[in-house]
Amino acid sequence: MKRHRSVWSLLTILMIFTAYLVFPFQMAHAANDNQLIYDEAGLLSQEDKSELNAMAHEYGAKRETDIIIFTSDNPEGRDVQEMTEDFYDEQAPGYDKAHGNAVILTLDLYHRDIYLAGFYKAKQYLDDGRLDKIREKITPDLTDGDYKLAFEKYIKTTYKYMGYKPDVNPDNIFFNIWFQLGGAVVIGGIVVGIMAYRSGGRVTVSGRTYEDASTSGVLDHQDRYIRTTTTKRKIEKNTGSGSGGGGTTKGGHSHSGSRGSF
Amino acid sequence: MPVIEYKCPNCGSGMVFDSATGMLSCPSCGRKDNIEQIPDPLKQQDFSEDNTQEYHCTSCGAVILTDPETSATTCSFCGSAVVLSDRLTGKLAPAMVIPFAVSKEEAVKAFKKWCRNGLLTPSGFMSADRIKGITGMYVPFWLYELHNHVEVHGHATKVRMYTSGDYEYTETQHFDIYRKIRLNYVKVPIDASEKMNDGLMDKLEPFPYERLKEFKSPYLAGYNAEKYSYDDEALFPRAKDKIREFIEAYIASTVSGYTAVSYTDKQIDTESKQADYCLLPVWMVHYDFRKSNYAFAMNGQTGKVVGKPPISKAKVAAWFAGIFGVSFLSLKLISWMMGGGFL
Numbered sequence A: 001m002k003r004h005r006s007v008w009s010l011l012t013i014l015m016i017f018t019a020y021l022v023f024p025f026q027m028a029h030a031a032n033d034n035q036l037i038y039d040e041a042g043l044l045s046q047e048d049k050s051e052l053n054a055m056a057h058e059y060g061a062k063r064e065t066d067i068i069i070f071t072s073d074n075p076e077g078r079d080v081q082e083m084t085e086d087f088y089d090e091q092a093p094g095y096d097k098a099h100g101n102a103v104i105l106t107l108d109l110y111h112r113d114i115y116l117a118g119f120y121k122a123k124q125y126l127d128d129g130r131l132d133k134i135r136e137k138i139t140p141d142l143t144d145g146d147y148k149l150a151f152e153k154y155i156k157t158t159y160k161y162m163g164y165k166p167d168v169n170p171d172n173i174f175f176n177i178w179f180q181l182g183g184a185v186v187i188g189g190i191v192v193g194i195m196a197y198r199s200g201g202r203v204t205v206s207g208r209t210y211e212d213a214s215t216s217g218v219l220d221h222q223d224r225y226i227r228t229t230t231t232k233r234k235i236e237k238n239t240g241s242g243s244g245g246g247g248t249t250k251g252g253h254s255h256s257g258s259r260g261s262f
Numbered sequence B: 001m002p003v004i005e006y007k008c009p010n011c012g013s014g015m016v017f018d019s020a021t022g023m024l025s026c027p028s029c030g031r032k033d034n035i036e037q038i039p040d041p042l043k044q045q046d047f048s049e050d051n052t053q054e055y056h057c058t059s060c061g062a063v064i065l066t067d068p069e070t071s072a073t074t075c076s077f078c079g080s081a082v083v084l085s086d087r088l089t090g091k092l093a094p095a096m097v098i099p100f101a102v103s104k105e106e107a108v109k110a111f112k113k114w115c116r117n118g119l120l121t122p123s124g125f126m127s128a129d130r131i132k133g134i135t136g137m138y139v140p141f142w143l144y145e146l147h148n149h150v151e152v153h154g155h156a157t158k159v160r161m162y163t164s165g166d167y168e169y170t171e172t173q174h175f176d177i178y179r180k181i182r183l184n185y186v187k188v189p190i191d192a193s194e195k196m197n198d199g200l201m202d203k204l205e206p207f208p209y210e211r212l213k214e215f216k217s218p219y220l221a222g223y224n225a226e227k228y229s230y231d232d233e234a235l236f237p238r239a240k241d242k243i244r245e246f247i248e249a250y251i252a253s254t255v256s257g258y259t260a261v262s263y264t265d266k267q268i269d270t271e272s273k274q275a276d277y278c279l280l281p282v283w284m285v286h287y288d289f290r291k292s293n294y295a296f297a298m299n300g301q302t303g304k305v306v307g308k309p310p311i312s313k314a315k316v317a318a319w320f321a322g323i324f325g326v327s328f329l330s331l332k333l334i335s336w337m338m339g340g341g342f343l
């Protein structure tokens, strides 16, 4: 009896664990049919588009956010921020509900402008500063015309940055897994090295051991002030190139934002 | 014949120095003599410079086999403690001695304990059951009294940073500094034996110098002793070298409150006021492990053990893995507390 009970409890734990692992992916699957890539400018092949769509679903589900890409030739020459806001109002995207959590990357091929906007949860986790960082990361690839690579970076970086609490620097070196691994290797090496070095005994005397304090001392000293030099440096204000910041759509949805050109 | 033995006035047996009581004691009848009060046979002996090449044991008559540096040993035939007096007189007369306080049994015990405490030593080594030999040895040292006259000139800066408006200001104050220091060191030991590893001997310090006694030959009875291979003049550069870092540290301690200091001129005149020839107590432990020979030295007063033990690769790997794991988790935890994801 007792043994059976423990086997059952073990199975239950395993089932909960499996469910925990599988469930988020199922949710992602359920939402898989809705479109996240709106490539009106036709920058991507059909194959790339579905690949990016699947990727955006997979990463977005883990952050409960729709990661959207919107490209347009923009023949009317509209403003890229306005385009993004209208897109949000009209398409009503959102992971949790219509007009819900979403981050939108808009490419305006007419002005070659770029705009990133975060709504709701994405607004909280992707403030203007983080969106600036994402934009700076992908702009070189966009300039080179390597759209697919830029969009992949956008999806992955969005996913990564939303994993950090708001208001911390997402590029903090402490968050880097290689820094953590390297740091641990260095600490381990130093500690074991010291242990090995000390295994043969170590010198435990200092000058104090042999100093005759009664006859030793400073006989004469001088600290003569000569001059003072001052240098000044202008404090860099965090004003990214052409950054516009966030705003509110006509439909009343406030968002964070970052604007630039490519 | 320049060989001295210490015969018990009661029973005629050979007496030896006893580290527990600090007296010359007879293992047969238990007689104990206070070394500081009995006359030293070394002083009474009036021997002529006869440049003997051979020493004979006064108990059994056998030839005593010694290295040219040995000044005290035991007869390899009958086990009597013998002191070779011509190697302890004249220029070779020690001024002072610190007798042993750790007995042979205590030394073996302390060594075994030290082996067990080795975190990286192979477990086979830790049982410490392969002690090949343990020898109580009075090692010749020079104790220097060194007077130093130090004069330094330098340039020092104090840096202050502040912001005002859109600018960050760095204000640097420059100073000319000068220090004149008298720095005296006493009883700085430098080992004078050619055989002994200098690094090993340096690690054995400190010896309790308050236990220094005027030299008398009975302290050596039952132990080995060596005469110096280098005189105090020859070792003066090494003594100067040894205190150099002490002096540097002292100078730095007198120049405080600055952001940075650079010395333009540093004059250190070291004068050897006195150098006393002393014998200091060291247990030498020879140890066999996996067909290799390891030599360790133990301070005969404090029991401090020095010497390179073998290192187990497996233990190094295990410790490294453990510390690596803990550090990695700690860094993860720091990252998590700073707001980063845990995975």
Ligand SMILES: [Zn+2]
Residues within 6 Å of the ligand: B008, B009, B010, B011, B012, B013, B026, B027, B028, B029, B030, B031
């Ligand atoms: Zn006796």
Ligand SMILES: [Zn+2]
Residues within 6 Å of the ligand: B057, B058, B059, B060, B061, B062, B075, B076, B077, B078, B079, B080
């Ligand atoms: Zn003999």
